[in-house]
Amino acid sequence: MSSRQITLPVTGMTCAMCAGNVERALKRADGVQSATVNLATEEARVAYETSAVSPADLAARLERAGYGVVAASIDLAVTGMTCAMCAGNVERALKRVNGVLEVAVNLANDSASLSYLPTLARTGDFARALEQAGYGIIDTQAADAPEDAEAAARRAETTRQERLLLIGAIFTIPLTILSMARHFLHQSPFLSEHFAWLHDDSWLFAFGALATPVVFALGRQYVSGGLKSLRNGSANMDVLVAMGSLAAYGYGLIVLLGILLGFSDVVGKSDYFESAAVILTLITLGKLLEARAKSRTSAAIKQLIKLAPKTATLLRDDQAVEIPIDEVIIGDKLLVKPGERLPVDALVLDGSSAVDESLLTGESLPIDKSTGDEVIAGSINQQGRLVIEAQRIGKDTMLAQMIELVMRAQASKAPIQAAADRVAAYFVPVVILLAVITLLGWLFIGAASFPVAMLNMIAVLVIACPCALGLATPTAIMVGGGRGAEQGILFRDSEALERSAGLTAVLLDKTGTITQGKPELTALLTTEKIAAECVLQYAASAEAASEHPLAQAVLSAAAERELGLLPLDEFAAHPGRGIVASIDGVTVTLGSPRFLRERGINLSALNSEITQLQARGQTVVLLALKGELAGALALGDTLKPSAKAAVQTLQNRGLQVTMISGDNQQTAAAIASELDIQRVLAEVLPADKAAAVQQLQRDGKRVAMVGDGVNDAPALAQADVGFAIGAGADIAIEAADVTLVSGDLRALPTAIDLSKATLRTIHQNLFWAFIYNIVLIPVAMLGLLIPMFAAAAMAFSSVFVVSNSLRLRGRNDHLKSKVM
Template sequence: MEQAQQLERSTLKIADMTCASCAQRVESALDNTEGVIDATVNFAAEKATVEFNPAQVSDYDLKQIVEDTGYEVVEEEKTEVEEQDEDQQKIAKARSKMLWSWGLTIPIILWMIPEMFLGIAWPTETVYHLGMIALATPILLLVGRKTYYTAYKAISHGSANMDVLIAMGTGAAFITGPASFFTPLADYAGVAGMIMTFHLTGRYIETKAKGRASQAIKKLLELGAKTATVVREGEEVEVPVDEVQVGDIMVIKPGEKVPTDGEIIEGESAIDESMATGESMPVKKTVGDEVIGATINQRGLIKVKATKVGKDTFLSQVIKMVEEAQGTKVPIQEFADRVTSIFVPTVLIIAAVTFGLWLLFPETLREVTTWAAAYLPWVNPNLGLITGAIFATIAVLVIACPCALGLATPTALMVGTGMGAENGVLIRKGEAIQTLKEVHTIVFDKTGTITEGHPAVTDLVPSEGFSEAELLQLAASVEAGSEHPLGEAIVRRAQEDDLTIDDISGFEAITGKGVQAQVGDSQVFVGSRRLMDEQDIDVSPVEDRMKTLEEEAKTAMLIGVDNQLAGIIAVADPLKEDSKQAIAELRDLGLETAMITGDNERTAKAIAQEVGIDHVVAEVLPDGKVDEIMKLQDEFGTVAMVGDGINDAPALTQANVGIAIGTGTDIAIESSDVTLVRGNLSSVITAIKLSRATFRKIKQNLFWAFIYNTIAIPVAILGLLHPIIAEAAMATSSISVVTNANLLRRVDVQPRYLEK
């Protein structure tokens, strides 16, 4: 337990990773370090998330481990704006390389066409070969030099990545140019330049698409206010939002953004909170209400006292949560990771075997190419022995693509978690994306989850010898020492009726049963039948009335004075506006629903029947919720729990997926896998739909990445794939995976009943 409390989490920004094999190598090096509990490297986000024991390993050690594997850790702290600028610079640089390489490649293509289709090397064969070498050289050694540099670094550190394959493929192709002057080899120097150009084009589109995948975080960053008007020494002063301190009074006019989280101390308005909750309708706010930074004040002038600034604000916490989710992994990715870790070495072996096969069995393979030449115009069965072997080997080297495998899951996860943040669904762990789509049963807490959590007294039923006022006064005096919502409702009603709340002594909360305290000379008990039975207080005279109240979905609390029943106080907690509709749509999605509550069985069943819940588990003590979740897991399989209170935290942790209502307690939120910023249940539907849609994209991406390599490599071995087509297909595979992930944005994850 002590060790768990000492663990730290660090995020490292890693430069120079060019493919999934790079990420896998870094991750493996970190994972195998003593003191590192868990390490996840996200190739798409270019970040490593490391959980470690600082007593065994330091941040500096982690940096050294990454650098020892051949990659650079970007240490300098950058502001959010600077990080966005850096992304734009990467895209611009990749675009520049692509354009320069195409500027030299287009002449190569035009010059090669007569030679390829007519057999004419214009103006002479010597000039043609020299021209191919001259045009390809700057593409490879100037524009594409980074590819060779990273390939060299990988090899020097005892590993191989995608750049090694490209470097070997283009290098082998280019060498045939000078060699063709001395041996009867076909000249592939121009082809080498074209391969590099397609490679750089793929890099550019991939860089741009990866930027789009993390677009949601960038959008959130842009939402924040840049300045704030604060009251300093009696005067209104405009300052950068970074200079706002806790306790500052901010003046916010209509149309302005709320600079940071705070509490309204003057004025009232309607606040557009769509950036936080996804809810388009403005929310009315008045004195005492909390406001969220980056939301928009739509109407009146308000003064807000800053309560959270900097990294403590809601917006910063959302960004942190999304980034952490993007740094985690989905279980389905494990197989792809295992394949990726051995992919490049395997391809190098396959390439060597391919070269050998063409030298050992040229006639057999030439029969295949002769047959294919009738259908594929780029297949030439008349190539020489060595040329044919080189042709097939280069195609194998450049067609193999671990990038598509490495990008398949993280890009979809980045888009999905970003969409969740935009819709008020904060996914804390990537694993929840996969688990949530497998959920069979969703379990709801009652108070504050299905109901508003703001109960009110509806009935006062005094026993003989007690008046309504006496009954309420006794109960309120005891409940004044309680923090339970039902007790607060009784106290609130007594205050509204101007009743005196007496001093008490010996207050005790009896878990799951009620409360007791000494009021004057009497011992007063407020709670359930079970509590009254323990005190030998006869409740039989009011059983029928209790039953009636409970069937009306009211919580009936018994009040006992010494050994006598004083009466009943009934409290009702109104259902949330969308509880019925949300639960109905969850059932339409094929999910079972259940409710766990400490309330009595009749009240619980009445509420369950009203909202359409399938299974009810009532009269459960807080520490019994975990056991009930375990029983449901045994009965139904994968279970999600939705709750909001402190007593829900253990159950949220026990459930396969814990979903916390964001309006609930911090402890419940910290114990959950998914946090719903909005307090209503529509976000549960959004979370389920988002999970299913994201996982569909992950499976599609992995399928196309695997099927592409499964088909393409054997075709390349047989000499049926031109190296240029191979490289174009390789680049396309990565682009298609990232593009497919971005198509997730088109999926509608809103509940049907909210659609206009």
């Protein structure tokens, strides 16, 4: 039994009630393990058993519930079909592709038409499926990228709302002007003199004629949405809008019947056609502004998706051939010209250049790349020509994994949202009850006329806004998570984003997190009997046959100084201690101070320097030529340039910073001293790192663990929030809640600051959404708010929430400088 997770772009959701309906509809399907719906992104993330249910089944279930999914279509020109059996084979092969909804094969013109979910399937998948079945494709033409289909759907919806708003404005503006003039006719001498003709009752029929197109054109979406919600056993915002606008319009029709049939003395002559039209027009305006604002909340993920090139230049038989990115396979040699984006994660085979990775890692400066270096898809080759070998393609590239992480975080539901969802579930029924109480209260207690009582009831229906509650959390999570992605900070889910705001202690692993993770030559000493370059040259020549990390550090230092290696005549290694070799006829002894002492070599010339270097946590390698001490090499894992600033920022934020290391106490203390870290846990075995996290948690701390290696994974999982340095092991990144892509430790306080800013925005949004309803619903019940003002307030409440979330995009611009 295999499980799979997919993301379905859902259409037709208008508020939190709709999101709940979609979630329940999906969860009722056999084989669905979990389903979470994000109203802001209009997406559902579903985990399901592939043997029990398919994406097509899920899409069909959503259709039955009154919603839809964003699907793309494509026409394939298929080769190799010769009979009806072939057509059946092609159809079955294509239907087996995950994400295909419908297939129609036409043998007469050798074509296949598909409807599919672009978040799951690509044209390359169709080509491979047909190839495996023994057929081929001549050409393809489709909106292949998921963002293309989703963007097209969003644009179509925005265009529809713009068209409806135009219709509403054309009829509502003159209706409102004339209706208001009639209403104030007897209160203004100017109106009485110039607009006396409005007093004629026949104008009420004109008002009805102006309101009717608005009600039928604009109101249809709210009526259908409300009925759809009721069929699913709940009530949403559409129910309130439909009830309010239809009540006003319906009463206006009753007034017209009263005039025609002679019972206007019973129902009065106060029509509310303008209320119905204004309600629908203003709320449609609000939906349009909300849709535009919501599209901006996903700007970061769109920017990441756009980084992926659509084609690559393949080197085949010394010829450069442009091919679709889907056709690149591991091992292909590709050419990347200056100004082009890297198509895949790859290894540089030839050439050198500076590569801009800023949109992926947050690193502002271009990074020099040459033969043997790794490059990542989506980064920009700035200057030189690069020949690369594809290492990771498709969904395995770092860019694809970043996109997946961001989408997963944006689709997840934060704990704080659960409370808002519970309130939203009961919101509309309570509002309808309050509206009925308002109507009856004004009729029987306030002794008001029916038109006045109904007007107040309509105001209550229209003022209530559950949408603001539904959008308060997901829009902030989307913008905050996207802002993090722009700076190379990837939150695995919204819960991690929320928890990061409450951290009180940080546990930093030393190797690879605080330090570079590999030894470097930090000092070169001589006894003045030989030049420093000669000491390094002899040491490198002796180490040439060794693969020890310290040997590689010595060889790298010699290569940087362009020192050639001397011929090695004899070589004898003493593992863990040193080397005895013969180089160009000279006996060379290289190793630890103890190793040289055992061979009777006098170290007094450099004794004090050796002691000082060891006290600073350096590994000292001594070189003796012909039995006499010639020099010393100090090797150490150097601090990352960003480490000191990052630690200082964390401490200034009031967080307790602890360094944890497997090194001895002296070495660990020396590193911690350079960073002004007071708390040090040294000689900690990998298996005990998680226990160290637990101890801090028992002390009442909310702990962040930051690491990069495989042995950090248990501690990362144990911590309240685990931060993985992006350059580290895949298993560490998988166990972590947050990934710092660039490996720059200054991204850690940035992530915490961003989390706090996001949580603060969520609190502001929820406060506004609750206070808005708590204050204005009673105001409407007391008759202090006319329906058109209520509609305006409702329309802009959701816009306010989304706009407040969008402030996160600019609020944290200053953080980027810290990371860079």
